[in-house]
Amino acid sequence: MSFSATQKSINTQIKSPIKKIVSATLFSTLGTILCFSPNALAQQLSGVVLNKQGQPINNATVGLNGDTQQVRTNSQGIFNFTDVKQGVFELHISAKNYGHSNQHVIMKEEDITDLSVVLPRSVMEVIDVHATPLHTSSIESALPINVLSADELKMKQAATLGETLKNEVGVHSSYYGPVASTPIIRGLDGPRVLITQNGLDVGDASRVGPDHVVATETSTATQIEVLRGPATLFYGSGAIGGVVNVVDDRVPTSSEDQVDYLLQYNDVANEQQASVNIQTGTDNIAFHLDAFWRDSKDYKLAGEADIHDEDHEGEHEDDHDEGHEEHGGNRLANSASTASGATFGSSYLFEDGFIGFSYGFMDREYGIPGHSHGEEHGDEHDDEDEGEHSDHDEEAGVYAKMKQDRWQVLGEYNFEQQFISKIATKFSYSDYQHQEIESGMVGTTFTNKSTEARIDLFHENTAGWQGAWTVHYKSSDFKALGEEAFSPPAKSEMFAVAWLEEKHFGSVLLQLGARVEQVNIDADDSLIGFEDAHHDEHEMETEPSHDEHPELVSFEQQSFTPMSASVGVVWNYLPGYNLGFSTALSQRAASAGELFSFGPHIGTNTFEVGA
Structure with a gap:
């Protein structure tokens, strides 16, 4: 059961008499100048x-x-x-x-x-899409696009991005418990699906493992766009399966006054949530502020959770019963979470465009259900140590702490009567950290410092063709630190250029595009192998093989040159109805985790092995 309340104020804009006088003077002067210029025609x-x-x-x-x-x-x-x-x-x-x-x-x-x-x-709601460089709407694109916005987004909004989108066509959720989930598009996820914030990579580690929550918030978003199918043409290698673009107004493009808030309660996990968006400003300066807070307890179940092996069921039966009584019913242990964050942004608005910046932070702390590391390591300790520590380990469990600081700069300038009609620029820097904590001790720390810049150059209508050239740069400094870090520190850089064009031929819209990029990945030297402590006494008495001892491995730089091209046709065969056809050639470069991983991932109980 869920309750929510929202309210939006009526947009208002007040112009001072002084500005009217100044504007009139400027227009008069400009008109005089134009009388003696070629533009007078x-x-x-x-x-x-x-x-x-x-x-x-x-x-x-x-x-x-x-x-x-x-x-x-x-x-x-x-x-x-x-x-x-x-x-x-x-x-x-x-x-x-x-x-x-x-x-x-x-x-x-x-x-x-x-x-x-x-x-x-x-026959359907037509919504403008921000995920594509050229102006388009949800029904004017040859690439299948889903858009959640307005009241529909409020009704489907959930604590995680995957749960928010799980009922969309072609989209499922990884659902790593109620605390973390990522979108799966047409069966593809991880490094094959890109999550972006206003068209720029969120810069987190959610593609490394399903237990890593996505570093974006749906309650403060204005709309969420899902590009189903290959989108490497727009975003590069990480988008071969699709793109999820979360759009918000953190960099405002209007100074109109607006307030939007949400209060929500969910009794399944005693979840309480509040969020607010505020936008205001003067004639040329716009301000934006948004914030959210969420707190949830352990998830309520219809029956008792079965998360232990049969050998341990009788041994811990009494402990489980006591735990259920303390929770007041059947609950999924270690599934509670808390989250909070805020964003401030400001823009300078002028006649031919705008330039603005934003800063936002996000903190999340959540349990990772399905773990009992006291059992996993019990065989490594003698009976006395197990008796002393098993209760504490089960109580603490495994949980994660995530925090991110993100800066973003957006700008746009329109040129009148020039071949280059518009320049749109985007820049972001993210500082991300994710810690996996077991029994109160930090086991693994993931960090990612990413920088991304994008410039779109739009040309004027030439023989009916409209299009843009894109220059795209992205770098990432990813590290996994700790005893159970399964991937060596790696730095990756991507530089790409793309060209998009479209033209109407009567009721048919033709869309063309091509992209080429260069990706370089450098990984630090790393120890590969197994420690002797991971083997039992019998294995230690035998002569060890070469792979049983860690050895220092040096990785060569990995370079890739993926290319993408697409052709799309949208046919408006009746007013309000159309058919879309598209074909695409898409290539992608492997991620650092796919290449160099080797070790246990405690959050997912898996052993990661790279290529």
Whole structure:
């Protein structure tokens, strides 16, 4: 049973009289200058957006030439562009609960003031997607895309990202207990599915093991986008199975006042949750603040949990009964968790774009169910030691602590009447740490310091083609430290360039793309083998083999040059209906963990062996 409450304030924006005076003065001066410049020949483009009944559509979005200029319709459905130069342009018109429309416009010496656009009702909600560089919506992409937003996201929101998305088409959850789960897209997960925050890698260690929680939060997100299938064209090697992009407003692009909060209670785990998003600002400065807090107890079960071997059931039966009585019923031991975090962001808004930054932190502490390390190591101790320590080990169990600090910078600038029509930049730096703690002692510490930068260069409409070039860089310094660290410290770097293009041929949209990247991975020297303490006395008396003793191994630098290409077609065979077809060639480079791992992973009770 779950209860939640949300509220959003009405967006308001107040402009001072002084700004109006200053703006009027600037516009007058600019108009005088334009009278003596070639741009004085620029034309006006205006029209009306209607539904099939001939009624005006209010607040429809009209984008000109790849959304380098964008306006909204008024209550009469009228839109207006000024200073439009001569040439061929594409208008992209969209409105809530309506299908999108694309119109080609040829501007000559005369103004166009009588353009009429009719939008059909859509059978499904059409949502703009931020995960792709080019402007697209959930039904205009040849690549299958799921989008959770607004009330649907609030209703499906769960403590973990995997549980939030588990009911989406083609998506499942790894479900490592109620404390950690990652999305599985079409049967692929781990290093084959990329998790991003506003289009940039979250920079955690969730792809190393299913017990590592994803370093992102769903309760403060505005929407979550799932790209099903190969997405290496946009994001590189880690996205050959798909991408999950968590979108929020941590870098604000609007100074309108908005407050959004959520209160939720779940009686299955006595889970309490609260989150808040606040956005405000002045005419040119925008501020954003969000925060969340969550606390849950051990998960309630329909029956008794069976997590021990049969040989130990009789030995610990009394202890289990006492434990269930203390919990007041059947509970999944060691499944409690706590989490908290906050993000602050600010942006400077100007006429042709914006630039902003954000800083966020996140702390999580959670048990890892299904472990009883007192039993696992009991054979290594004599009976006296086992009697002294087994109770403490079972009580402490295995749990994890995760924390992350993340900085992000986003910027965008639009050029008027230039071949390069827009530049969009993204930068992030993440400092991540995950500790696996057994019986109160830190067994393994995972750290990841990652840097990522991305520049998208959009060109103007050329012969009906719209597109962008992407330059992408990412580096990661990953370390696993401790007695049970199974992967040596490794540094990886990726540099890539990509080219995306699309063009409308009547009711058919053709999408093309290609990408090439260079990946280099350097791993530190590491001891490979087994300690004598891991063998019993009989094995120690025999002559040891070569592999029984650890030896120092030096790894050569691993280099890869993956390439990707795709062709997609979207056919609007009826208003509001379309079919998408796509084919892609995707290659990926192996991750450091897949190459160099060798050792036990206590969080998952597995022994990891790299290639």
